[in-house]
Amino acid sequence: MTMETLPKVLEVDEKSPEAKDLLPSQTASSLCISSRSESVWTTTPRSNWEVYRKPIVIMSVGGAILLFGVVITCLAYTLKLSKKNVSILKMAGPGFLSLGLMMLVCGLVWVPIIKKKQKHRQKSNFLRSLKSFFLTR
DSSP: OOTTHHHHHHHHHTOOHHHHHTSOOOOHHHHHHHOSSOOSSOOOOOOHHHHHHHHHHHHHHHHHHHHHHHHHHHHHHHSOOOHHHHHHHHHHHHHHHHHHHHHHHHHHHHHHHHHHHHHHHHHHHHHHHHHHHHHOO
16 A cells, blocks of 8 residues: 555544535335335225235145145055055145145134224224314314
8 A cells, every 4th residue: 555545544443423414314114115014105906806915825825734634644554555654644644734734724814913903094094084173273
């Protein structure tokens, strides 16, 4: 490094604290865009499929896994297979049964939670519009 470039480097590193305070901050709109959850700033109506898509998929997959577990468990007790295959089926069948039942119940519980959030959001929007009506007059 030469002597000419050294002062420039020191100037960049030794900025005043005021310059650090002037860094661009995130505004509410940029936070809203980067947010993963649905924001109160967006008021676009969503269809029922968009709202209930994830619980429906979870319930469908859980039901399929549960049905697969029932079939495997029934095959383990009805087919005449070797001891090794029967023991594998007797272990895998209840595992799929429990996994499928757990996913099915999670999806079923998720639906009322979404309904409650939708009601709360509607009340919140109503109160917000009511507040803005009285504050603007």
